[in-house]
Amino acid sequence: PEIHFGSTSYGMHIHKSSPNTLAAFINICVLWLVKVCLMLTRTHKGLYRSIARTLKFFQTFALLEVRIESTSVIVTGVQVCSRIFMVWFVTNSIRQIQNEESVILFLVVWTMTEITRYSYYTFNLLHHLPYFIKWARYNLFIVLYPLGVAGELLTIYAALPFVRRSGMYSMRLPNKYNVSFDYYYCLIVFMLSYIPLFPQLFFHMLRQRRRVLHGEVIVEKDD
Numbered sequence: 023p024e025i026h027f028g029s030t031s032y033g034m035h036i037h038k039s040s041p042n043t044l045a046a047f048i049n050i051c052v053l054w055l056v057k058v059c060l061m062l063t064r065t066h067k068g069l070y071r072s073i074a075r076t077l078k079f080f081q082t083f084a085l086l087e088v089r090i091e092s093t094s095v096i097v098t099g100v101q102v103c104s105r106i107f108m109v110w111f112v113t114n115s116i117r118q119i120q121n122e123e124s125v126i127l128f129l130v131v132w133t134m135t136e137i138t139r140y141s142y143y144t145f146n147l148l149h150h151l152p153y154f155i156k157w158a159r160y161n162l163f164i165v166l167y168p169l170g171v172a173g174e175l176l177t178i179y180a181a182l183p184f185v186r187r188s189g190m191y192s193m194r195l196p197n198k199y200n201v202s203f204d205y206y207y208c209l210i211v212f213m214l215s216y217i218p219l220f221p222q223l224f225f226h227m228l229r230q231r232r233r234v235l236h237g238e239v240i241v242e243k244d245d
């Protein structure tokens with residue numbers, strides 16, 4: 023049912039904002055779980071396994087956000103694909119690195135970011151956006167983005183010896199496809215791709231920041 027206050031229909035806005043509200047709420051629960059586990063166990067060992075299912079669900083379904091009407095399909099696509107790669111092809115596939123401190127680092131940073139981001143979307147849709155949420159959305163990334171990248175790169179670096187030793191996801195010649203693939207070097211290429219791609223994401227957020235906080239008119243290159 024749509025609730026009408028004057029000419030404004032809140033029903034549609036509540037309907038559209040509810041997935042964001044749910045996403046923000048679940049991320050808050052994940053962050054709370056991380057905090058409680060750290061307090062009770064005084065260690066982060068096993069923490070990844072306790073939130074792995076929620077993490078995989080959330081990061082995979084973020085693909086639904088790579089929409090044509092997004093500010094920049096390429097930026098959103100790179101952001102979502104990199105996290106899906108991290109979740110499924112690094113932390114989920116290589117159990118030996120799941121208790122690395124770098125995993126907890128990027129998990130906490132991702133979760134803090136998603137709480138801010140989905141809260142921003144929710145209140146933005148309801149046309150009642152508190153300034154502190156807008157400020158957090160377009161300022162926290164200045165610190166969280168580098169921290170998250172550090173956590174991701176340190177995790178991949180920690181995984182390299184295990185990948186080298188196990189030869190996982192790799193194909194050696196000769197084989198019936200006559201194709202060779204080495205996952206070890208694939209991870210190294212993935213790490214190197216941060217050099218050209220991360221600045222694109224970071225500067226995109228800085229442009230968004232100027233647009234939202236300072237009213238600058240920004241036209242994205244791939245629009």
Ligand SMILES: CCCCCCCCCCCCC[C@@H](O)CC(=O)SCCNC(=O)CCNC(=O)[C@H](O)C(C)(C)COP(=O)(O)OP(=O)(O)OC[C@H]1O[C@@H](n2cnc3c(N)ncnc32)[C@H](O)[C@@H]1OP(=O)(O)O
Nearest residue numbers: 092093098101103104135143163166167170171216219220
């Ligand atoms: C398979 C291998 C791939 C190889 C890739 C290799 C990649 C290597 C480099 C990648 C480095 C990534 C590192 C990264 O993972 C580290 C971290 O994330 S650490 C944590 C800090 N991160 C952040 O703060 C970034 C968070 N992410 C974002 O903000 C977005 O994903 C981003 C696309 C980056 C930017 O968002 P932007 O606002 O520009 O676009 P949006 O799509 O969010 O919004 C555009 C407009 O649409 C509205 N919108 C979007 N989604 C929703 C929604 N769910 N509900 C309602 N409205 C939505 C949004 O409000 C915007 O509207 P408006 O313009 O009016 O504000």
